[in-house]
Structure formats: structure tokens, C-alpha cells
Amino acid sequence: MEYFVHFLLAILLTALSYFVGSRIISDGVAIWQALIIGLSVVSLGALTEALGAPIWFIVLVPFPVGMLLLFLFLHEPLYTWFFTYLITLALYSVFHVIMSYFFSFHSLIPAWRLS
Template sequence: MALLPYAVSFIIAVLLTSLSYFLGSRIFTNGIAMWQAVVIGASVVSLGAIAEALGLPIWLIVLIPFPVGMLLLFLFLHQPLYIWFITYLIILAIYSLIHVIGSYFFEFHSLIPAWKLS
């Protein structure tokens, strides 16, 4: 895989993931700062990309980023557990919508840039 197209895909994936965390946190709470959303997005996408590069099974590639995103959101949000949980569900819904749109219209996998869409 060429480095520049992968880097662009990686940056787009981080930005889209960050956007879902930022918007999702603003719907139900005062939200997290944009820099916090970018930290979460970069962490989640990086872990997924590293897991994919190591050749881990698909279920593990998908599973590994979740606890990190959840923990970082909890730490940054400063809200009770039930509010964090509802906020996380909203974020997942927004992320899923972004992912479906990106996949359908742009043939772009917004979680793991190296994955090819069929």
C-alpha cells in the first residue's frame, strides 16, 4: 500500500471518528473539547490500524479500540456512569451513520483505513 494514500485515509478516519465523539458528546451533555475528541479518534483509529497491521483476527481488530474509546470518553466527559453510557450510545449511532455514508458514497472504511471495501 502506498504511504501517502494510506496517510490521507488515516487522517480522514481520525477526523470522522473524532467528529462522531465531538457531536455525540454535545447532544446529551456539555460535551468534550475538540482536542479531546481528536485524542480519542486518533487513539481508536491507531489501535485498529495497528491490530490490522499485526494481522490479528477481524473480531479482535474490531474489539480492541472499543474499550480505549470508552475509557477516554469517560475520563474526558466528567459525568456519572449512566450519562456516559447514554452519550456513548449516541456516539456509536453517529459513528455508524458516518460510516454507512462514507462506505456507501465514497467507498471509504472509516475505522480501519487499510481495509478494502468489497
């Protein structure tokens, strides 16, 4: 049950970073689109981890999926998408630092344990 709760929390925090990051630059993605991105990215990372891949690969694999889905959902020029993705990554990292440091939650970036 704890894994499922962590899985859902990782999806929600990932979706939140995409949603807020996209709203900072443009009209952004809809909440349901952010949830699809979060579900896809976290599920792919969890699947990669379940298959026993090395940690660097677990962290690397979801990036292209998140980038592609953001580009498809955003409907903005390439430079807007790029800056939106950078902001999303920054927010994602801030969420990870907070969750890892204060709550010992490492499901966002498993290789980067801060607590």
C-alpha cells in the same frame, strides 16, 4: 500517501462522532479531547490490523480505549457517559454507512463493507 489520507480521515470522522455525540447529551468533550480519542481509537485499530489480527479483533480492540477516554474526558455520571457512548456509536455507524456507500471508504469499520 493514500493510506495516510485515509488514516487522517478516519481519525477526523471518529473524533467528530465523539464530539457531536458528547454535545448532544451534555456540555461534551472539547475538540482536542475528541481528537485524542479519535487518534487513539484509530491508531489502535490500525496497529491491531498491522499485526495481522483477525478482523473481529481489529474491530473489538479499540472499543475499550474509546469508552475509557470518553469517560475520563466527559466528567459526567456513569449513566450520562453510557448514553453519550451509545449516541457516539450511532453517529459513528451513520458516518460509516455514508462514507462506505458513497465514497467506498472502509477505514472506519473495515469488516463492514457496504459498497
